[in-house]
Amino acid sequence: MVATLNHILNMGSESLQNSRVGVDVTGHNISNAQTPGYSRQQVNLETKWPIQYGMQIFGDGSRIQNIRRSHDKFIEGQLRREVQVQSRTETLSEGLKKLESFFNPDLTSTIRDRFTSFTNSIRELSNYPEEPSVRINMIESGKGLCQSFNSTHANIVQVQTDANEEIRQNINLVNQKIAEVAKLNGQIREMGAGNLSDVNDLEDRRDKLIKEIGNIVDINVYKDNNDQITIRGPAECLLVEGNLASRFMMEDTYTVNHMPNVVVSEFNKERYFDMTHNIKTGKMGALLQIRDKYAQGLRDEVNTLAKGFAESFNEIHVKGYGINDMRDINGRDFFEGLDGPGEPAQDIEVSLGIVYNPNAIGAAMSTTSPGDNVVSNKLVKLFYEPLYDDNTTTITGVYDKMISKLGIAALKTKEDATASQIIYDRLKAQRESVAGVSLDDEAANLLKYQHLFTASSKVITTADEMYKTVLDLKR
Amino acid sequence: MAINPRISEQYRYGTTLDRIGTVKNIADDVNDTAISGRKLKRISDDPVATIRVLRNRTRITNLDQYRKSLDFGRGFLAKTEDALTSIYDSLIRAKELSIQQSNNIYDEPSRKAVAEEIRQILNHVIILGNTTYSDKYVFGGFQTTQPPVSPDGHYLGDDGYIFVQVDEDSFRPINVNGRTVFDVPGGLEGKRPPLVNILENMYDSLFAWDRDKLHQSMVDLDAAMNSVVTATASLGARRVALEDVSERLDRGESQLHSDNNNLEGADMVKSALDLKRAENALNFTLQASSKMLTPSLLEFLK
Numbered sequence: 001m002v003a004t005l006n007h008i009l010n011m012g013s014e015s016l017q018n019s020r021v022g023v024d025v026t027g028h029n030i031s032n033a034q035t036p037g038y039s040r041q042q043v044n045l046e047t048k049w050p051i052q053y054g055m056q057i058f059g060d061g062s063r064i065q066n067i068r069r070s071h072d073k074f075i076e077g078q079l080r081r082e083v084q085v086q087s088r089t090e091t092l093s094e095g096l097k098k099l100e101s102f103f104n105p106d107l108t109s110t111i112r113d114r115f116t117s118f119t120n121s122i123r124e125l126s127n128y129p130e131e132p133s134v135r136i137n138m139i140e141s142g143k144g145l146c147q148s149f150n151s152t153h154a155n156i157v158q159v160q161t162d163a164n165e166e167i168r169q170n171i172n173l174v175n176q177k178i179a180e181v182a183k184l185n186g187q188i189r190e191m192g193a194g195n196l197s198d199v200n201d202l203e204d205r206r207d208k209l210i211k212e213i214g215n216i217v218d219i220n221v222y223k224d225n226n227d228q229i230t231i232r233g234p235a236e237c238l239l240v241e242g243n244l245a246s247r248f249m250m251e252d253t254y255t256v257n258h259m260p261n262v263v264v265s266e267f268n269k270e271r272y273f274d275m276t277h278n279i280k281t282g283k284m285g286a287l288l289q290i291r292d293k294y295a296q297g298l299r300d301e302v303n304t305l306a307k308g309f310a311e312s313f314n315e316i317h318v319k320g321y322g323i324n325d326m327r328d329i330n331g332r333d334f335f336e337g338l339d340g341p342g343e344p345a346q347d348i349e350v351s352l353g354i355v356y357n358p359n360a361i362g363a364a365m366s367t368t369s370p371g372d373n374v375v376s377n378k379l380v381k382l383f384y385e386p387l388y389d390d391n392t393t394t395i396t397g398v399y400d401k402m403i404s405k406l407g408i409a410a411l412k413t414k415e416d417a418t419a420s421q422i423i424y425d426r427l428k429a430q431r432e433s434v435a436g437v438s439l440d441d442e443a444a445n446l447l448k449y450q451h452l453f454t455a456s457s458k459v460i461t462t463a464d465e466m467y468k469t470v471l472d473l474k475r
Numbered sequence: 476m477a478i479n480p481r482i483s484e485q486y487r488y489g490t491t492l493d494r495i496g497t498v499k500n501i502a503d504d505v506n507d508t509a510i511s512g513r514k515l516k517r518i519s520d521d522p523v524a525t526i527r528v529l530r531n532r533t534r535i536t537n538l539d540q541y542r543k544s545l546d547f548g549r550g551f552l553a554k555t556e557d558a559l560t561s562i563y564d565s566l567i568r569a570k571e572l573s574i575q576q577s578n579n580i581y582d583e584p585s586r587k588a589v590a591e592e593i594r595q596i597l598n599h600v601i602i603l604g605n606t607t608y609s610d611k612y613v614f615g616g617f618q619t620t621q622p623p624v625s626p627d628g629h630y631l632g633d634d635g636y637i638f639v640q641v642d643e644d645s646f647r648p649i650n651v652n653g654r655t656v657f658d659v660p661g662g663l664e665g666k667r668p669p670l671v672n673i674l675e676n677m678y679d680s681l682f683a684w685d686r687d688k689l690h691q692s693m694v695d696l697d698a699a700m701n702s703v704v705t706a707t708a709s710l711g712a713r714r715v716a717l718e719d720v721s722e723r724l725d726r727g728e729s730q731l732h733s734d735n736n737n738l739e740g741a742d743m744v745k746s747a748l749d750l751k752r753a754e755n756a757l758n759f760t761l762q763a764s765s766k767m768l769t770p771s772l773l774e775f776l777k
Contacts, residue, residue, distance in 0.1 A: 033484040040483075100518045105525050105739065106511075116533045120540040123640055127547050130611065130620050364617070369635060371611060371619030377638055377646060384643060396533065400526045407518030407525060414519060425493065429486060436483020439771035447776065 003058065005470070008463040011061040015456035018045060021064055022449035029437045029445075037208030039069035039435035041200050069200040072434045076207060079427050080214050080221060084281040086424040087215045089417035091286035095163070096410040099294060102155050103403045111152055111305075112399050114145040119383045125363055126373040126380065130323060135358035142334065142350045149306045153345040156299045163291040164253065164260065170284055171248045171262070174216045177209045178231070179245045184209070185228050186243035192227055203227070213239075217248075217282045234278035237264050248275075257343075259291060294409065299343075301402045307344035309395050310335035312382060320362020320375030328367035332360055491764045498760045502753035509746040515739040524738045531731045538728055541641050545721050547609070548639045548649045552714045554608040555651055559707045562603050562656070565596045566700050573677060573693050577686070590681035597674040601626060604657050614653030623653050628671025630658035641720050647713065651706045660702065667695040 025043050032038040044067070048060035103110055121134075121141035128134045184206045191199045206229065213219055213231065219239065222230045231240040239246045244267045251260035262279060263272040276292075279285045314333040321330045334354060337347035354360045364372030388398050508514055518525045572589050575581075581589075604624035606613050615623035617635030625631055632653045638646040654660060658669045668676065673695045680688035 034488075036485070097517070097519075104517055105515055105528055106513060112529055112533070116536050120537065123540050123544060127544055127639060128609070128611075366617070369617035369633060371615070371637060372617040372635055373637060374635075377640065380640060396530075400529065403518055404522045404526055407522035410517075410519035411522065429480075429490070432483045432486040432489070433480035436481065436485050438481055438483045439773050441481070443772035443776055446773075 003053075005463050005467055008466075009460060012456050012459035012463060014061050014063065015459065016453060018043075018062060018064060019449045019452040019456060021067075022452065023446065025067055026442050026445040026449060030439065030442050033437040033439060033442075037204055037211075038437065039071045039200070039204050040437045040441075041067050041069050043067055066198070067200065068198065069204065070435050071203075072431065075427060075431050075434065077221075079424075079431060080211055080219075082420070082424045082427055083211050084214050084218060084285075086417075086420045087283045088281045088286045089413060089420045091283045092289060093410070093413045093417040095159070095286065095290035096294060096406070096413055098159055099156070099290075099298060100403070100406050100410045102152055103406070109144075109148060111145070111148045111302075112396060114141070114148040115383065115396060115399070117141050118145045119380060122376055122380050125361070126376045129363040129373050129376060130370040132358055135361050138361060139350055139355055139358055143355075146335070146337075146348045146350060149302065149345040149348050152302055153299065153343065156295050156302065160259070160291050160295045160299075163287045163295070164250075167262065167284055167287050167291075168250055170216050170287070171250055174213055174284075175247050177213050178239050178247070181206055181209050181213070181229070181231065182240050182243045182245035185240065188227055189243075198227070215282060217284045218278075218280055219282075233264065234275045234280070235273075237273055237275070238266055239264075241267075259296070262288070294406075298402070298406065299345075302345045303343045305345070305395075305398055305402070306348050307338050308388060308398075310338050310344070310348055312387060313379065316375065316378050316382060317362050319365070319378075321364040321367050321369075321372075322360045322362055323364070323370045324359045326357065326359040327364075327370070329360070330362050330367075332362060334361070487768065491767055495757075495760055495764060498753070498757050502757050505746065505749045505753045508741045509743075509750055512741050512743070513739050514741040521738075528735055528738050531735045535728065535731050535735075537643075538724055538731075541724055542721070544639050545641050545717055545724070548641065548647060549714065549717050549721075551608045551611075551613060551637075551649045552710055552717070554606060555613045556707060556710045556714065558603045558606040558613065559651070559656070559703055559710065562600055563700065563703050563707065565599055565603075566696060566703065569593055569596050569674065569677065570693070570696055570700070573681075573689060573696070576681060577689055577693065583684075586681050586684060590678050593674060593678045593681060597671060597678065600624075600674065601628075601671060604653070613650060614657065616650065616653060624657050624671065628657075628669050628675060630654055630669060641717065642724065645720065647717065647720075649713070651710060655702050656699075656706055667698050670699045673699055 022043050025041050029040050044065040045062045046065040048063050050057050050059050052058075107113075118138075118141040121138040124134050125138050184202055188199045188202050188206065191202065210219070210221060210229065210231065218234045220232045220236070222232070224230070228242055229240065230238070230242075233239040233246075237246070246264055246266045247268060249263050249265060249272065251263070253260050261274050261276040262284070264275050265272050276288060279288055314335055317334040318331050321327060322332075332353060333351055335348055336351045337349045338344045340347070363376035364370070365374035366372060383396070384394050386392055386394050386397070388395065393401065507516070515521055515524060515528065572592060576586060576589055601624050604614055605622040611619040612621065612623055612632070615621070615632030617637070618632045619637075621631065623630060623632035630653060634652060634654060635650075636648045636652070637650045639649050640646050652660075656670065659667060667673070673692050676688060677692040677696070679685070680692060
């Protein structure tokens with residue numbers, strides 16, 4: 001029945017209830033104003049179904065339709081895609097910065113500097129081939145050159161090792177998040193079943209986790225009608241489906257030179273799919289690129305440089321005769337260590353026989369001629385003759401090409417990272433403008449619902465007074 | 476974005492921090508440039524300029540070595556030239572004496588006295604032939620560690636030419652072939668004896684008077700003196716050429732230094748202005764941010 005005092009009382013108390021819910025939700029928003037990934041929630045009130053009575057149609061008050069989060073799916077999708085680019089370019093830029101720092105122009109002990117001092121020590125040898133001190137100086141310069149190769153090689157390998165470590169940590173992190181998303185899928189399905197409201201907080205949490213997973217590895221996200229999210233990873237492998245989760249794993253490292261692969265085990269079955277070449281974006285994509293493309297490429301180039309240089313040097317040096325006790329002996333290599341067990345740049349060193357007896361340095365073209373510097377002059381020419389790359393580049397030219405390739409890659413990645421950061425920040429701002437909590441808004445809401453509460457209680461007290469009046473009708 | 480976008484709490488704090496961060500980054504970079512005085516701190520700052528800077532630096536270092544080699548070469552040539560000049564002077568004296576003796580009839584004591592003088596000249600020539608520069612015998616070719624002229628006149632050196640690098644792709648020979656002076660140069664074998672033997676013959680012919688032998692040795696002496704003159708002339712030319720190279724190296728160096736400065740050095744005036752500007756920007760941003768993070772509506776509700 002409508003328009004009875006009971007009906008009025010009911011409407012008042014329902015309205016009270018609604019306003020309490022409003023303040024509740026507002027309080028929830030305020031306390032989550034600084035929670036990252038939170039979408040503000042709004043109470044949607046609607047009128048109840050009107051009731052027909054007699055010749056009139058009466059309204060029946062209001063009820064809560066649902067509590068919905070303000071959330072723009074389109075922006076969320078864009079953010080998911082952009083975070084992958086942003087984290088990839090940022091990580092790549094940092095990795096390249098580290099690699100290029102081994103060749104910075106303000107360093108004075110790079111391979112190039114040592115080439116210069118080695119060349120000049122040979123020039124001095126040409127002036128005084130009979131002098132033991134000059135020979136010792138050349139050996140020391142040669143040792144310095146080998147050391148710069150060794151340490152550059154070691155530094156590059158360290159970058160690769162560090163990258164492996166970081167990949168391992170990120171794998172642990174991403175596995176945790178994947179498992180959590182699967183769990184949330186299950187919980188959202190349970191809680192959401194039969195309820196009119198969406199499970200807002202859990203969905204916020206799930207969205208945040210998905211973005212964090214996207215930060216690390218390539219993903220594609222699909223949502224179905226039951227609010228379940230399926231995440232497919234690199235090469236469209238299944239990472240999350242329903243409440244099932246896959247795991248990433250990394251092979252153990254067997255040797256120093258072994259670059260372990262990253263594999264995925266779908267839903268914890270015993271089958272592993274090798275994903276190393278399919279992970280292209282996210283932090284892991286960048287780390288794999290640094291490890292397998294940039295650092296490895298640099299390592300290969302340094303090895304080629306060391307081997308190529310030392311071999312051409314030795315080719316000339318074997319023709320040279322020594323002095324004093326070595327005056328009729330030639331055929332010695334100056335540099336050794338080029339054929340293993342390690343890599344050329346790692347193992348290159350001055351031949352121990354020569355270190356032990358500087359007289360063995362072959363400067364002379366013929367036996368028993370102490371002032372003969374023909375071979376040492378030939379050795380000097382080696383440094384500025386174009387012998388490499390099909391006779392177009394000098395030895396320092398090869399080095400210059402190597403580092404300028406690196407520098408240009410670093411520069412380009414820096415610019416990409418800046419551009420991507422700008423886009424990402426703009427998307428974040430857009431999301432915030434839709435989903436973010438503004439304390440001014442919430443303050444106004446508080447006022448709104450409080451007034452509603454006050455007004456609704458007024459309806460109740462009015463109905464109450466009417467009751468009293470009616471009861472007083474009969475004494 | 477909507478025309479009037481909503482400003483949420485996280486946006487306010489987030490962007491404020493971002494803006495402060497950006498300004499601080501710029502200030503940091505400007506500081507770094509001003510302190511180090513370099514605008515080229517990493518390869519990626521300017522890859523092309525980096526390569527040029529490195530090449531210039533190598534060239535500057537090489538210049539020092541070229542100067543050392545030049546000094547060595549010039550010293551070697553000077554010492555050799557001195558020795559040859561002294562040898563020539565001695566030979567002239569020997570020639571004078573022999574002309575005197577051949578024209579006039581002197582008695583035996585005076586002839587023997589002249590013979591003694593010839594012997595002195597011979598010894599002097601041997602000593603000059605074994606001149607050293609920086610512990611290297613200059614007339615021995617590649618045999619620089621032992622005296623090339625033996626006491627009995629044999630040339631013990633070899634035919635090596637010592638080349639020294641004084642510039643990119645510029646190798647100069649710095650020694651004289653001792654064989655042309657002290658031994659019989661190729662093609663003239665049998666035509667005249669080595670220099671010391673000529674003087675030896677002269678001595679013999681005066682000590683035990685032999686007119687024909689004296690005449691023969693005078694002819695041989697002329698030929699030997701020709702060799703000395705030829706050798707001296709070629710030396711002189713080489714010395715002049717080295718002076719040229721030295722001047723050219725000096726002129727080139729200052730250009731390299733200024734080139735490098737332009738490429739990698741920071742302009743101090745610009746740095747100072749940038750610093751001031753960055754400081755101001757940081758101050759203003761911080762002030763503006765504090766105004767932005769002011770109260771919300773909540774604080775005005777009772």
